[in-house]
Amino acid sequence: MSELRRILKRQFGFNDFRAHQKRIVEAFVAGRDVFAALPTGGGKSLCYQLPAIAGGGLTLVVSPLIALMKDQVDAARANGLAAACLNSTLGEEEARETYRDLAAGCVSLLYVSPERLALESFRDALAAFGVTRIAIDEAHCISEWGHDFRPDYRALGSLRELFPSVPIAAFTATATRSVQDDVIAQLSLRKPLIVRASFDRSEIFYRVERKRSVGSQIAGFVERHRGEPGIVYRSTRRATEETAALLRRRGLHAAAYHAGLSQEERRERQERFVHDAVPVIVATIAFGMGIDKSNVRWVVHGDLPKSLESYYQETGRAARDGEPAETALFYGANDIATIRHHISRIDDDSERERSEQRLQEVLRYAESGVCRRRQLLAHFDEQHPGNCGACDICRGEVETEDATVAAQKILSAAVRTGQRFGGRHLVDVVTGRATDRVIERGHDRLPTFGVGRDESLEYWLSIVRDVESAGLLARVDGRQSGFRLTEEGRRVLKGKSSFVVRRGTVAGGGAGGHSNRPGGFTRAEGSTPIGGSTRAEDPTRTEGSTRIEYSPAALGGEEALFQRLRRLRTRIARERGVPPYTIFSDKSLKVMVRNRPTDRRAFLRCSGVGEYKLEEFGEAFLREIREFLAGE
Ligand code: ADP
Numbered sequence: 001m002s003e004l005r006r007i008l009k010r011q012f013g014f015n016d017f018r019a020h021q022k023r024i025v026e027a028f029v030a031g032r033d034v035f036a037a038l039p040t041g042g043g044k045s046l047c048y049q050l051p052a053i054a055g056g057g058l059t060l061v062v063s064p065l066i067a068l069m070k071d072q073v074d075a076a077r078a079n080g081l082a083a084a085c086l087n088s089t090l091g092e093e094e095a096r097e098t099y100r101d102l103a104a105g106c107v108s109l110l111y112v113s114p115e116r117l118a119l120e121s122f123r124d125a126l127a128a129f130g131v132t133r134i135a136i137d138e139a140h141c142i143s144e145w146g147h148d149f150r151p152d153y154r155a156l157g158s159l160r161e162l163f164p165s166v167p168i169a170a171f172t173a174t175a176t177r178s179v180q181d182d183v184i185a186q187l188s189l190r191k192p193l194i195v196r197a198s199f200d201r202s203e204i205f206y207r208v209e210r211k212r213s214v215g216s217q218i219a220g221f222v223e224r225h226r227g228e229p230g231i232v233y234r235s236t237r238r239a240t241e242e243t244a245a246l247l248r249r250r251g252l253h254a255a256a257y258h259a260g261l262s263q264e265e266r267r268e269r270q271e272r273f274v275h276d277a278v279p280v281i282v283a284t285i286a287f288g289m290g291i292d293k294s295n296v297r298w299v300v301h302g303d304l305p306k307s308l309e310s311y312y313q314e315t316g317r318a319a320r321d322g323e324p325a326e327t328a329l330f331y332g333a334n335d336i337a338t339i340r341h342h343i344s345r346i347d348d349d350s351e352r353e354r355s356e357q358r359l360q361e362v363l364r365y366a367e368s369g370v371c372r373r374r375q376l377l378a379h380f381d382e383q384h385p386g387n388c389g390a391c392d393i394c395r396g397e398v399e400t401e402d403a404t405v406a407a408q409k410i411l412s413a414a415v416r417t418g419q420r421f422g423g424r425h426l427v428d429v430v431t432g433r434a435t436d437r438v439i440e441r442g443h444d445r446l447p448t449f450g451v452g453r454d455e456s457l458e459y460w461l462s463i464v465r466d467v468e469s470a471g472l473l474a475r476v477d478g479r480q481s482g483f484r485l486t487e488e489g490r491r492v493l494k495g496k497s498s499f500v501v502r503r504g505t506v507a508g509g510g511a512g513g514h515s516n517r518p519g520g521f522t523r524a525e526g527s528t529p530i531g532g533s534t535r536a537e538d539p540t541r542t543e544g545s546t547r548i549e550y551s552p553a554a555l556g557g558e559e560a561l562f563q564r565l566r567r568l569r570t571r572i573a574r575e576r577g578v579p580p581y582t583i584f585s586d587k588s589l590k591v592m593v594r595n596r597p598t599d600r601r602a603f604l605r606c607s608g609v610g611e612y613k614l615e616e617f618g619e620a621f622l623r624e625i626r627e628f629l630a631g632e
């Protein structure tokens with residue numbers, strides 16, 4: 001067994017690296033820069049914690065999530081790592097202690113906020129302590145293209161100069177190519193190892209519906225998932241309160257969560273949700289960052305999200321345990337007006353423009369008939385082949401018709417004009433409009449000129465939007481430039497894939513600006529949905545998913561043991577003042593329930609149990625399991 005594998009088991013309790021982790025860890029230990037885009041739950045922290053142990057010295061971890069820093073430190077310490085943090089919320093005494101430990105060389109992982117790094121005095125101190133590795137979490141925050149750009153992250157750009165010989169690894173759970181390029185440039189990463197895991201969350205079902213009466217639409221959804229833990233996102237505090245009250249009137253146990261509550265109230269509600277005491281939380285987007293609740297079975301958006309990135313992040317809080325989950329997005333014309341209103345109040349011109357662009361993207365997602373997964377993945381420059389079988393479009397909940405020929409006309413126009421023009425120009429060519437630019441470039445002499453005269457301008461514009469959403473065309477570089485064909489675009493152009501659109505109200509005039517528009521894909525070769533699975537048979541899936549039972553009498557053996565271990569975990573967590581998941585994850589508890597270890601060796605074999613946790617918690621958990629088996 002290699003040294004890294006040994007550390008993986010001893011310190012983290014895992015038997016194998018996940019795909020990508022190994023490459024990242026090896027490169028980082030060897031002193032190479034790294035850029036890694038891994039989806040939520042992808043196991044990022046291990047990618048810098050393990051090198052911190054293996055490589056020795058002091059690893060600096062920059063994270064913007066000050067509120068979570070203490071939890072991250074607790075989690076690292078629970079694995080026996082010498083971790084500490086420095087940020088503005090720390091008391092003077094604690095900070096002094098950390099500085100003492102740093103000076104004594106007994107800290108191997110130091111979590112800091114970007115603000116702290118901006119302080120001259122702190123930088124000097126760091127130089128004195130000697131930094132051997134730098135990890136930047138949520139690295140997309142440095143990019144203006146990211147969905148939550150933070151100006152103070154810009155300061156990280158000088159880290160390279162400050163520590164010229166120290167390897168830097170940047171991690172993010174949400175990166176488009178433009179963000180990736182930007183992060184690499186801003187941080188001056190040198191020939192970094194670039195790792196991009198697939199962003200496909202295949203266990204999540206996506207559905208979008210227009211609002212009719214959103215309260216009852218939400219309640220209907222939650223009722224179908226009665227007893228299963230889930231999150232309803234609303235855009236305002238008032239809406240969270242109203243929706244929670246509505247759900248309670250219908251006999252559904254729900255709590256609201258928003259920034260208007262006291263810190264204590266928020267902490268308590270979050271904890272009750274995390275501990276399954278309240279199955280439904282109705283929250284503004286303030287909720288969820290860094291929550292390690294693996295059994296969230298559904299997520300509902302009661303309003304249009306601000307961007308596709310945030311939508312992806314928020315829906316991504318479901319199904320971290322890899323079991324199926326269902327999501328729904330309800331949106332209406334009012335949502336658009338509300339977001340536009342917010343956008344109009346942004347002072348910075350380029351920021352306002354970006355927000356408008358993000359709104360356009362999320363609208364295109366909601367209104368188009370392209371497979372939702374394909375669109376989300378295309379947003380991360382990832383192509384998804386064929387029909388996903390787990391979204392409303394692919395499940396045939398939306399009526400579609402074939403538009404392969406229309407797509408081919410646009411794609412052909414893109415190729416013939418040299419793959420560098422935007423959608424409007426392509427539409428001008430296809431519809432045979434002799435604009436100045438068309439004439440100037442001689443595009444009126446192309447065979448594709450005017451091949452789409454029969455359909456309206458709106459029709460072609462919507463085809464272009466959907467062809468882009470589906471990832472058949474991609475921007476050459478950056479968001480403003482022209483389109484090039486993707487691999488999948490080439491397949492459609494060659495007739496190897498077909499392209500379907502919503503059954504047409506576009507050509508027929510559209511419904512109030514929300515015309516039904518182009519759609520998902522089916523492979524030309526066959527009608528079997530690719531990527532479809534038994535899960536797609538019934539998206540509501542009442543069987544097999546985690547249900548919370550409140551009556552102990554109704555609990556089966558497995559569930560009863562799980563609850564006992566969970567209570568034990570809560571008790572230990574309380575005593576130590578740390579979050580329960582830092583003791584063991586739900587997944588580790590489930591493995592214990594399945595394996596029912598009764599001695600130390602068997603306990604150590606459970607995923608998530610390393611030597612440190614064996615020493616710390618082994619006794620207590622083994623006793624609980626033995627008592628359970630003895631029927632006590
Ligand atoms: P991220 O920060 O990418 O969202 P985390 O670092 O929180 O992900 O890891 C997500 C979960 O996966 C955690 O519960 C972690 O313990 C678990 N995990 C990470 N690496 C492994 C591994 N190699 N084997 C099993 N579980 C792992």
Ligand code: ZN
Pocket residue numbers: 371372373374387388389390391392393394395520
């Ligand atoms: Zn789909």
